[in-house]
Amino acid sequence: MVSEQIKNIISAALAEDIGTGDITTQATVSPKKQGRAQALAKDGFVVAGMEVFEETFRLLDKSIKVKKLIDDGCRAKKGDVIAEVAGSLSNILQAERVALNLFQRMCGIASLTAKYVEAVRKTKSVILDTRKTAPGLRILDKMAVRIGGGQNHRTGLYDGVLIKDNHIEAAGGITAAVTAQRKRLPHALKIEVETKNMREVKEALTCGADIIMLDNMTIDAMKKAVDFVAGRALLEASGNVSLHCVYDVASTGVDLISVGELTHSVRAADISLKITG
Numbered sequence: 001m002v003s004e005q006i007k008n009i010i011s012a013a014l015a016e017d018i019g020t021g022d023i024t025t026q027a028t029v030s031p032k033k034q035g036r037a038q039a040l041a042k043d044g045f046v047v048a049g050m051e052v053f054e055e056t057f058r059l060l061d062k063s064i065k066v067k068k069l070i071d072d073g074c075r076a077k078k079g080d081v082i083a084e085v086a087g088s089l090s091n092i093l094q095a096e097r098v099a100l101n102l103f104q105r106m107c108g109i110a111s112l113t114a115k116y117v118e119a120v121r122k123t124k125s126v127i128l129d130t131r132k133t134a135p136g137l138r139i140l141d142k143m144a145v146r147i148g149g150g151q152n153h154r155t156g157l158y159d160g161v162l163i164k165d166n167h168i169e170a171a172g173g174i175t176a177a178v179t180a181q182r183k184r185l186p187h188a189l190k191i192e193v194e195t196k197n198m199r200e201v202k203e204a205l206t207c208g209a210d211i212i213m214l215d216n217m218t219i220d221a222m223k224k225a226v227d228f229v230a231g232r233a234l235l236e237a238s239g240n241v242s243l244h245c246v247y248d249v250a251s252t253g254v255d256l257i258s259v260g261e262l263t264h265s266v267r268a269a270d271i272s273l274k275i276t277g
Contacts, residue, residue, distance in 0.1 A: 002055045005139055010056050012136075013098045022094045035089040036277050037096075039103075041076040042270035046114050048072050048147040049106030052140060053083065056099035061091040072147050073110075082271065089275065096273050105137070106144040107269035113148025113262050116246055125250035125257050128153045128236070132264035141263040153258055161185065162213070164194045174200060178207045192236070201225045205233055211256070215239050219248055226253040 039053070047070045054066040064087035070076050085092055116127045127150040133141040142152045154160025163177045171177035174193055181191055190210035195201045198221065204212045205228075212229065214222050216239035229235055236256035237249045249257055 002051050003139075006052060007055065007059060009136060009140065010052065010059055010098065010102070013102065014056070014060060014095065017098050018094055025090050025093045029090045029093060031088065031090045033089045034087065035092070035275055037085045037092055037273050037275045038081045039083040039085070040272050040274060041078055041080040041082055042272055043078050045076055045107045045269040046110040046148055047074055047076050047082060047107055048110035048144040049103045049140065050083065052106065053099050053103040056102065057085060057087070057092065057095045060095045061088055063087050064091060085273070100271055100273060102140060104268035104271050105134070105266070106140055106147075107271065108266045109141055109144035109263055110148035111269060112266050113145050113150040115243060116259055116262070117149040119243060119246050120250040120257065123247070123250035125254055126151055128256055128258040129262050130258050130260045130264075131156065132260040134263070145262055150262065160192070161189055162192045162194065165196070165215075168194070174203045175207045178204070178209060182208070197221070198224060198228070201228065205229055209233055211236055213238050214254065219252060222249065222252040222254060
């Protein structure tokens with residue numbers, strides 16, 4: 001089932017695109033004409049967002065039928081037919097761009113995530129996303145990360161504690177920030193603290209941080225932090241992580257690796273929708 005939040009995202013996107021009416025389709029395609037179309041993979045990728053793709057057509061016209069041929073999490077090859085769409089050609093054409101935009105982005109995120117997950121498969125590290133998502137699309141971006149085999153960091157500012165450098169500066173230091181947070185912390189939440197050197201790692205551990213983020217540290221510095229912390233807190237590597245270096249980062253022994261690239265600048269998968277009759 002597609003949630004109301006996702007339906008609202010799709011509805012807003014359709015309204016943005018169609019506006020007062022699709023003047024091209026209204027002039028060239030009879031609203032009574034029925035037809036079929038196929039969603040075609042133009043390169044290889046991990047499929048993600050099939051329900052979102054389907055729901056986009058259904059929100060515009062409940063009579064449109066979408067037959068899903070490749071499930072989320074499975075790989076599509078160039079030339080594969082991913083789905084078939086049947087119904088009013090006029091409405092199919094009006095929903096086409098929104099359906100593809102959302103679907104292509106999700107497939108791109110899932111595909112890149114899968115590459116990162118595979119790169120660290122022989123280590124204990126877990127690949128996480130960040131809050132660097134497209135505004136308004138976070139729920140879809142994070143869903144795509146999960147489909148690609150990664151895990152989600154906090155959803156937003158409301159469901160996870162991450163004391164970053166600016167919080168530390170404003171609070172008067174790591175210890176002061178953690179102490180203040182403890183006084184207001186819901187029992188179920190853990191405290192994560194961003195650090196940039198070993199002095200800060202030691203302070204974060206001493207004052208009881210549950211997760212210590214190693215921000216933009218070198219491989220050698222991360223190894224030293226792993227040895228020092230010795231399992232007394234979870235360690236998360238963050239900053240300038242790429243496919244080129246992620247295995248080296250994971251090999252330091254960190255527990256978590258957060259990757260902004262998964263969502264902030266991902267390349268959308270190449271998918272086209274072709275009328276077939």
